[in-house]
Amino acid sequence: MSLRIVVCVKYVPDATGDRKFADDLTVDREDVDGLLSELDEYAVEQALQIAEEADDAEVTVLTVGPEDARDALRKALSMGADKAVHVDDESIHGSDVMATSLVLAKAIEKTGYDLVIAGMASTDGTMGVLPAILAERLGVPQVTLLSEVKVEGGKVTGRRDGDTASEQLEASLPAVVSVTDQSGEARYPSFKGIMAAKKKPVEELELDDLDLDEDEVGLEGSWTAVDSADERPARTAGTIVKDEGEGGKQLAEYLASQKFI
């Protein structure tokens, strides 16, 4: 039987752009160009490599987001994923990680899966907990933050480089995996890939299709509330000196004046 891989991807505002919050304190997705989260490219890459190694595999990319989020799916399809699922429903706007993970888990179950792969974190919310939450919701092993991953004989193995140790992990499929930016450079879409992506199927889903109610998601349905978001005051302009032989000494004097030495 074919190995069914679902890759969760997020459409995020470009980190090099002028990211800000909208009036309702959600991430502003209108005024900043969006794209496939860079960290999710690593997930797509590992999914494609695992699929290439398998006898028979199908890679589905899944996203939850507004209409524009289709761009992220398109990018993943042009890298080589087979098909896409887009959950787009206005009532999802403003969902926090608990609400979003609820939608994702339902969509993953509906799609059918042996392996779920995600990036280590999004580049906008940066929480890094969604894969663990998905494993909890789906009731399958969590094999996360891998810098090396392999799937063979119904098992996933990998290396997790933690704060104090590097661990070798092993779990049976089905499982949820997340990969770090150390897992391997993501491929660039080829011209052929970009052309082929245009013909690949993108399934559109709404909340009704997932047996979810409006009050379980969105700003109102979320488990957290943002009360304020303020632009951090620009750091007061510091002292800049040009090194003319005394730079090290001047810096030491500054550090001493601040009681660091």
Next chain:
Amino acid sequence: MAEILVYVDHVDGAVRKPTLELLTLARRLGEPVAVALGNGAADTAAVLGEHGAVRVLTAEAAEFGDYLVVPKVDALQAAYEAVSPAAVLVPSSAENKEIAARLAVRIGSGIITDAVDLEAGDEGPVATQAAFAASYTTRSRVSKGTPVITVKPNSAPVEAAPAAGAVEALAVSFGALATGTKVTGRTARESTGRPELTEAAIVVSGGRGVNGAENFGIIEALADSLGAAVGASRAAVDAGWYPHSNQVGQTGKSVSPQLYIAAGISGAIQHRAGMQTSKTIVAVNKDAEAPIFDLVDYGVVGDLFDVVPALTQEVQARKG
């Protein structure tokens, strides 16, 4: 008084500093009850008591080391059920955030990660967070269930606050998912003798300008003269000059030390995301136009190979 559950980060009984900082924040919200798991759990009680823990719940089991994350979630959930706390606080780290998030799902709670401050509010704890590479500051609450909040290192001072610190054994039964992911091997990180990057009061980081693994010695020498941790930019790590475990930035560690010294780092957004909340920022860079200079309290435009060794020598002279 309401009890606040505090998850303890420790290595064989030695409590790590962020947990003590968390006790300072927990005392603003109620009476801290600590939960320590794994080898040496009971040894944490004395120091936790000195910093405000009224009780220390402990559990030791082979499962905590043999399987990933879930056994610890089972234990934290057992502690939650035993205590019925007003909030659950966890020191932020990659693994701890996963533990906190899975607990939140199980107890029907919202979760806030990487708070940099916490205070009591009318509708529960209010968490301050830095967003979009610290260009925004947000204030948020958990609006459903018992708040589960993870807090970044260096977010509060460590304060002495003697309390009983009474050790109680925590009964834990592991669920079916606990043994799902087996840890088949573990290689401990070699100790450098330097402070842990995320916990350090001073961090000295090197970037592209260091121009080779062999040159990181001058960064290390400055760090050692200041008792600092060593960091590296993504450019330096991708080039293979320094280990990924030392990377500061979006895909590495996020640090907020008292003093951050960036040498040969231009200050791309990916790096700023990991260090912009540092209290004092100092940079040395050849390029006067480098974006890092927009952030600094003090900057030197110059060759790091001249400035850094001169600074190291000066620091040593002043100490000597």
